[in-house]
Amino acid sequence: MATNERKDITEITVFSNGPLKVSGNFKLTGSNLKLIETGNEIYLCRCGGSANKPFCDGTHKKIGINDKNV
Numbered sequence: 411m412a413t414n415e416r417k418d419i420t421e422i423t424v425f426s427n428g429p430l431k432v433s434g435n436f437k438l439t440g441s442n443l444k445l446i447e448t449g450n451e452i453y454l455c456r457c458g459g460s461a462n463k464p465f466c467d468g469t470h471k472k473i474g475i476n477d478k479n480v
């Protein structure tokens with residue numbers, strides 16, 4: 411698939427000891443139902459440590475996220 415080709419499906423990938431990668435055509439809304447993001451690729455925090463939730467900011471590398479505890 412060409413890099414500029416739009417995906418027909420949304421893929422969610424769990425990174426071991428890291429974030430969730432969401433790619434494809436999606437819309438992310440907050441608890442207030444306001445649109446946060448649309449697009450082709452984002453990384454969502456799974457460790458709870460990000461200062462930029464719901465997005466991953468790399469903090470999981472510092473706090474040592476462990477899939478056994480998530």
Ligand code: FES
Binds near residue numbers: 466471475
């Ligand atoms: S998973 Fe990366 S900051 Fe939480």
